[in-house]
Amino acid sequence: MLRQQRQFAADASHELRTPIAAVRVELEAALLHPGDAREALDGALGALGRLEAIAADLLLLADIGSVPRAAEDEVDLGRLVADELRCRSGRRRILIHQDEDVTVEGSRPLLSRLVTSLLDNAERHAATTVDVEVRRDGERALLSVGNDGEPVPAEDRERIFDLFSRRDAARSRCDGGPGLGLAIVRQVVEAHGGDIHVRDGDPGVRFVVRLPLVSSIPTTLVGAGAVRPLAGRPEPLTGPVRGSSCSVRCGV
Ligand SMILES: Nc1ncnc2c1ncn2[C@@H]1O[C@H](COP(=O)(O)OP(=O)(O)OP(=O)(O)O)[C@@H](O)[C@H]1O
Ligand SMILES: [Mg+2]
Incomplete structure (x- = not known):
């Protein structure tokens, strides 16, 4: 616990220091060159936004x-x-395949954040295409988000869910996020009694979330704080995530 706390404090302060330093640099530049203050203040506001x-x-x-x-x-x-996709800029081609009436019970804002984080990652790492599926799988809802970029090696598939974890260490600290997205995704999934797996894409990588469908949720509440009672731990994922019904093409 102590080691984890120390690691968290070190990682958090490291991530916070970067935008703080950027704010300082921009404000100092504004003081030194009042004529260019507007540009510097814009930069400072951008760094404050990241903070x-x-x-x-x-x-x-x-x-x-x-x-x-x-x-x-x-x-x-x-x-x-679909609502989330409507707000996207269309940086990548996004394919969506979905069954009707895939309904889960829980917190709409948290589930929305889950979808946003997975789509953000998929768009960032895609070579050309993001592929989203929403399916019924027995008593479970299945949301899977794939992209055709670099695969995530098996040895990294657990640690990318850690706080502040980023595989692409060479990436500039100004590009991309702090590495909290998947940690939030996993907590949201678990709080809703589900699970998440990383699989090989075809090509690339695919994140597969399973959540209990509304009709399959028992009524007794288990444990304070759970968004929903935890349903029994699902079986490990096997077989391809495929199905029929409608396919809609969004974005470009
Ligand atoms: N679809 C993906 N394809 C390849 N690698 C991925 C994918 N999604 C996540 N990763 C890897 O996992 C790391 C952690 O992802 P996570 O979403 O937690 O952080 P982030 O996207 O870097 O920042 P944040 O989500 O906080 O803005 C990423 O930095 C990236 O290396
Ligand atoms: Mg992310």
Whole structure:
């Protein structure tokens, strides 16, 4: 526990120091060159935005699962994904395949964040195409997000869910996020009684989330703080994630 706490403190301060330093540099530049102050202040605001995003993610991580949530929503996963895709810029071609009425119970904002984080990652790492599936799989809803970029090697498939974990260490600290997205995704999934796996894509990589469908959730609440009672741990994933029904093409 102590070691984990130390690691967390070290990682968090490292991530926070970068945008703080950027704010300082920009403000100093504005003082030195008042004529260019506008540009420097824009830079400072951008760095402040990154700082705010990290603080908000850390707060969210502390909150997920720790506060009993009385009001729960019935969330149509297919609609949630479609709403999210509508707001995207279309940087990548996005394919979506979905069954009708794939409904889970839980927190709409948290499930929305889950979808956003997986899509952000997939778009960032895709070579050309992101592929999203929303399916019914027995008593489970299945949301899978794949992209055709570099695969994630088997030895990294667990640690990418750690706080502040980023595989592409060479990437500039200004590019991409602090490495909190998948940690949040996993906590959201687990708080909803589900699980998440990383698989080989075809090509690339695929993140597969399974959540209990509304009809399969037992009514007894287990443990304070769970968004939903934890359903029995699902069997390991086997077989391809495929199905029929509708396929919609979004973005370019
Ligand atoms: N679809 C993907 N393809 C390849 N690698 C991925 C993919 N998604 C995540 N990763 C790897 O896992 C790491 C952790 O992902 P995570 O979403 O937690 O952090 P991030 O995207 O770097 O930052 P943040 O999500 O906080 O903005 C990434 O830095 C990347 O190396
Ligand atoms: Mg991310």
